[in-house]
Amino acid sequence: MHPRYGSPEQRSGSSGTVNERRFVESIEVDGVFNVRSVAGPGLAPGRLFRSATLDHLTPRGRNMLEKLGIRTVLDLRDGTERPESTAPAFWDVLHHPLYDPLTGPPRTGEITAIYRALLDERGRALTDAVRALAASPAPVLVHCTAGKDRTGLVVALALSAVGVPDPVIVDDYAWSGPRVRPHREEAVRNLLADLALDPAEHTRSVELHLDSPPSALQSALGHVRRRYGSVTGYLEAHGFTADDLVALRTRLLGEPxxxxxxxxxxxxxxxxxxxxxxxxxxxxxxxxxxxxxxxxxxxxxxxxxxxxxxxxxxxxxxxxxxxxxxxxxxxxxxxxxxxxxxxxxxxxxxxxxxxxxxxxxxxxxxxxxxxxxxxxxxxxxxxxxxxxxxxxxxxxxxxxxxxxxxxxxxxxxxxxxxxxxxxxxxxxxxxxxxxxxxxxxxxxxxxxxxxxxxxxxxxxxxxxxxxxxxxxxxxxxxxxxxxxxxxxxxxxxxxxxxxxxxxxxxxxxxxxx
Structure with missing residues (x-):
């Protein structure tokens, strides 16, 4: 392989490699953590954002999001995770819960297995969320509780469907862990303290709540492709249409x-x-x-x-x-x-x-x-x-x-x-x-x-x-x-x-x- 041309794992959306040129654009928003613009090769800037919950958004933070032009917020939590009321906002909020509302988010488990179960059992809900992202007025902000797992899967499916290279998608996903841990570590350890977990189970559960290892998303994308041939094949199998794909491409790519x-x-x-x-x-x-x-x-x-x-x-x-x-x-x-x-x-x-x-x-x-x-x-x-x-x-x-x-x-x-x-x-x-x-x-x-x-x-x-x-x-x-x-x-x-x-x-x- 000549040094002027990178391997498929190294190539990014420009002449540099993913390791040389990161596309993640972190944003400081008062009252919200893990906020960033989703950027990458071919993606139109300022179209898609992701974050943790907006429940603690301050007036200053709300003003920041309004300046970013956020017009749609896609909330991936179920009703039991959301507050009963929220302050009026500049944007429309769409609720697309991904986990089964009868069981809610898992408290314990291994992150790769949780992702596979979510992909296998909640394919229609995931696809509906990607469709909402495609059809909603932009800019769109997607969030769950930590902005790591559910948000990570929806964003990854959307990016992969429009052809963004895997290294860029994984790089965006991996950005979450270090931003989540300082805000969630104490709450997670309190959550797990009352559970009878052996050391290995405890370690895996901590990772589930606090980390975003690249291998977890790589495994999830590989699982989808083995079963459905491609990410678009997965979405199509759960009701995503050709018109939906056109809308998604237009939403994320613009007219380059x-x-x-x-x-x-x-x-x-x-x-x-x-x-x-x-x-x-x-x-x-x-x-x-x-x-x-x-x-x-x-x-x-x-x-x-x-x-x-x-x-x-x-x-x-x-x-x-x-x-x-x-x-x-x-x-x-x-x-x-x-x-x-x-x-x-x-x-x-x-x-x-x-x-x-x-x-x-x-x-x-x-x-x-x-x-x-x-x-x-x-x-x-x-x-x-x-x-x-x-x-x-x-x-x-x-x-x-x-x-x-x-x-x-x-x-x-x-x-x-x-x-x-x-x-x-x-x-x-x-x-x-x-x-x-x-x-x-x-x-x-x-x-x-x-x-x-x-x-x-x-x-x-x-x-x-x-x-x-x-x-x-x-x-x-x-x-x-x-x-x-x-x-x-x-x-x-x-x-x-x-x-x-x-x-x-x-x-x-x-x-x-």
Whole structure:
């Protein structure tokens, strides 16, 4: 595993890892403990909050929650746990008790077993709570007594259903224990003091009331997936509809957009090659200069292959240095995949393998088509990655386009065995495919997925020449691609600034130059 790309357990919603970049945002509210905003990759800020009980909320704390804009409070306790009356509030309170009202919350037990029993026996109540979260006016605050167990399960199910990675969900859950213990430890020990518990039972019961071990939530999510295939499968089995899922995604994700700086076919050479005769590395820098000065600043830079010309691997260290400069300058990740001109072994050593980045809740996933096809291991990796959807969908990055070019000189040069790729992509969350290789910009559709073939930084190929000749224009270009749930937009941009034909503004009449 190359250090530039984390393992699935390490990846977060940005280019950092979960351990490097925590998403939890703790909030101090007078009279309430364990308060925080639920944040993570792709989640719209300020939509979902969680806390312990609001029973002791002070006027100052109430004012704080009103400033946060809380419009709905989802109370997961039953009637025996709630006070008979509460002060009027700015928000609506919805009651969705999770434990059976006849038995109430458990006093003793092992936390993992309690979670599994709650998931197995109260699936309808849990699903109703997630549905209420999805349908209620936001911002929504979810709470129980400590804001740890019932709240933790509802929040975890909701986040997982919209594709937030497990490490982020578990990180949010684990935040509760240290915040609960100072407020609840004495009451819990008094609660357990009158019970005839052996030391092991006492230890387990203390953990149940005071701790939030990551293993407990990991076990709960694993239990759901083993029985139902996925968290969405669990919710659907208990009455959650497709409309409910759309509402949940809208509530938690908002309308994010991803801007991609798409570079392709650099053909950097360590010698003056008459076939190309261009400074590929210099053109990468020039494209980044143009992009950094634009108001359409990229969230990620992708490079779709042929970084070197004729396997000129001596150019790789220089390109690695340029990519590191880009990361520092633009503050965004760089993801590169190899092309047929690249040396696979040297490329992997320089730029890494299995490239995946999470940005703004989108997953940008690179695959190796340098052989002209997707190898079996790449198809298997792709299938494994896509089994878990990303919050805002996946952008697939490759060198060889899965659609043919209209140019006679490029006949048969597209990706081969596209039926295998189609089978893997069927039903997946892939919303766009970015490719290169053709040296001319082109859009297409593959199995219902928009395809954008980016322009080349080396040369523009004439698509109108006969099949036995290639005409290359010295007209380098790059692309800006914007992805959202509303669709995909791609814009080819010439690297060189063309002559201005005219200028206009709302106060001036256009004039020709």
């Amino acid at each position: 957009e991803l801007t991609v700086l798409h570079l392709s076919d650099v053909h950097a050479s360590d010698r003056q090659d008459p076939f190309v005769g261009v400074d590929g590395a210099g053109r990468v820098r020039a494209a980044v200069d143009r992009a950094s000065a634009s108001r359409l600043r990229p969230d990620i830079v992708v490079v779709t292959g042929d970084l070197a010309h004729h396997r000129a691997t001596a150019t790789y260290p220089g390109l690695v240095e340029i990519f590191d400069e880009i990361r520092n300058r633009l503050g965004c990740p760089v993801l590169a995949v190899p092309g047929n001109h690249d040396d696979p072994v040297a490329f992997a050593s320089a730029f890494g393998t299995h490239p995946v980045e999470y940005v703004r809740g989108f997953r940008i996933l690179g695959v190796d088509t340098s052989s002209g096809a997707l190898p079996r291991d790449e198809l298997a990796r792709l299938s494994h990655e896509l089994a878990t959807p990303a919050p805002n969908g996946t952008v697939l990055v490759m060198h060889h386009p899965p659609v043919p070019s209209p140019a006679a000189t490029l006949a048969g040069r597209e990706l081969v065995r596209t039926d295998e790729l189609a089978a893997v992509l069927h039903g997946s969350d892939v919303s766009a495919i970015l490719a290169g290789h053709f040296h001319h910009p082109m859009s297409g559709v593959f199995t219902g997925i928009p395809v954008w073939v980016g322009s080349s930084l080396a040369y523009l190929q004439d698509v109108g020449t006969p099949g036995d000749s290639v005409v290359a224009f010295d007209d380098p270009a790059y692309s800006l691609v914007r992805c959202s749930r509303a669709g995909v937009r791609a814009l080819p941009i010439a690297l060189r600034t063309p002559e201005v034909l005219f200028r206009s503004s709302p106060t001036l009449t256009a004039t020709t130059s």
